[in-house]
Amino acid sequence: MSEKKEIYQLEHVTKVFREGNNEVRAVDDVSFSIYEGEIFGIIGMSGAGKSTLVRTLNRLEEITDGTIRFDDVNLQELSSIQLRKVRQSIAMIFQNFNLMMQKTVLDNVMAPMRIAKKLSRQQQREKAKQMLEIVGLQEKAEAYPAQLSGGQRQRVAIARALAMDPRVLLCDEATSALDPKMTDEILTLLKDINRRLHLTIVIITHEMKVIEKICDRVAIIEHGKLAEIGAVEQIFTEPQSSAAKHLLLPFIQGDNPFDMTDKRCFRIVFDGRKATEPVIANLVKATGEEVNILSANTRSVGGVGYGQMIVEIPEDPVKAEKVLDYLHSIDINLTEIEGKEESL
Ligand SMILES: Nc1ncnc2c1ncn2[C@@H]1O[C@H](COP(=O)(O)OP(=O)(O)O)[C@@H](O)[C@H]1O
Ligand SMILES: [Mg+2]
Known part of the structure; x- marks a missing residue:
């Protein structure tokens, strides 16, 4: 078996939110690695700390304690200019797509390249069209987001994310606003992109069926802590933690x-x-x-x-x-x- 390279290494990562005298340990002493090329799931109930955790992976959230290395670089040690550069390798998609509604699909996909001043205007257009082809939306280049279904909007967001040639794609509840059929389509697309582009994908979800469908490994988060981590088939057949059993229970029954x-x-x-x-x-x-x-x-x-x-x-x-x-x-x-x- 070939040696797997760690693209992320988290050690004792902790994030505490303070509001007055109140303290919320949204992420509590979490350590794990994510391997290059895998589809890694993070699952937990609402409020478990998933979004906070995933936001630490591109330093949208500053951590209180611990270290996060991305590609052997300690994210916390980067200057803001270095961080901006590294973030180009870390794409993210969300539940609500975050598209610019007054811009065409093509403009939306071009936006990150335009902001990063990557490629000439003409090359940006070409690249954006290629990305739309990957997600099967080349016909919709001149359409506006309002004219698209939820699943198509998420495809646009994926095309936009891919345009910067990221090393990793973070997905925070990317299918939670979609019906089951569209969810399946988006998950199939993500799996396809993972295989074709060898892109590492991190999937945040509260749904076991998402984990089951495309993830290689999964981490289970409960009250900010890592309850369990392992290969998906292992967790499905022999869950150890009460959190894993709890999440699997309705799924199995x-x-x-x-x-x-x-x-x-x-x-x-x-x-x-x-x-x-x-x-x-x-x-x-x-x-x-x-x-x-x-x-x-x-x-x-x-x-x-x-x-x-x-x-x-x-x-x-x-x-x-x-x-x-x-x-x-x-x-x-x-x-x-x-x-x-x-x-x-
Ligand atoms: N900016 C913030 N300020 C204060 N508390 C926060 C903030 N963001 C999240 N939290 C708290 O951290 C905990 C984890 O939230 P979150 O990461 O959004 O969970 P999940 O994505 O798993 O639903 C919750 O108790 C939430 O209220
Ligand atoms: Mg969340």
């Missing part, structure tokens, strides 16, 4: 919360080694016993099948033992759930 009191229930985690359907079919074939599937949620994460199933086994102890013997014999991740499910 869907709209069918269930009560397992008075039942013997087991969780089977599928980790990509075994397909889900044959396990249950083979179980029934091998034991002649039925199990009741209370909840099943399997999906493709990072191109591999993952998921979990919660099954109720027969009450009859003899039948139960047959079922358990079989499940133990096939080398599968199996754990008994005690009483009411609260840990996924």
Whole structure:
């Protein structure tokens, strides 16, 4: 495996907001790295500190303590002129797109190049058109943002971000104002850009489905602290922190919360080694016993099948033992759930 280069290194990053005698530790002693070329997710509930954290990554927010290195450079040590230069490599998109409504799409995409005095006017136009092509909006160059759908507006914002040839794209709830179909389109586009341009992408979201769809790794933030970090498939199959379990719970259960009191229930985690359907079919074939599937949620994460199933086994102890013997014999991740499910 090739050595992964760290594009961001955060060490003990803390941000305290002070209002009178009140102190809010919006980011509290957070340390992690982001690797070049990956899609890195940061998830947490509203108020967890995600936006503050992502704003520290381009020094829109000055940190109270700790260090942030971008491409081996300590951001805090940069003069304002150096910072301006470095920021050209760090693009950002937002939930509400931040487009200039009175300017055409093309003008919007050209704006950062114009401000940075990058390229000639003609070259800026050419570059902006290329960027619009990447996001599939070349036909809309002369349109105004008001004439576009939300998804198209976010595409313009992405084209504008790409125009400066950034090393990293920070996305703060970039799909939160979009309906599910447009969300999917934007996420697919981001993944495509990540692969084609080898652009590092940092995704801030409160939605697990966003993380699941495109992220390679994810950090879970709770009350300003890093609760858990890891590969997406790892967090989805074996969440350790209560914050991760809490965020995954509605995702796994869907709209069918269930009560397992008075039942013997087991969780089977599928980790990509075994397909889900044959396990249950083979179980029934091998034991002649039925199990009741209370909840099943399997999906493709990072191109591999993952998921979990919660099954109720027969009450009859003899039948139960047959079922358990079989499940133990096939080398599968199996754990008994005690009483009411609260840990996924
Ligand atoms: N400029 C600010 N001044 C004071 N408190 C702030 C400021 N920005 C954010 N906060 C507080 O920091 C905490 C984290 O906010 P934020 O980073 O916006 O969370 P998230 O993006 O996860 O919803 C919240 O308690 C919020 O009220
Ligand atoms: Mg936020």
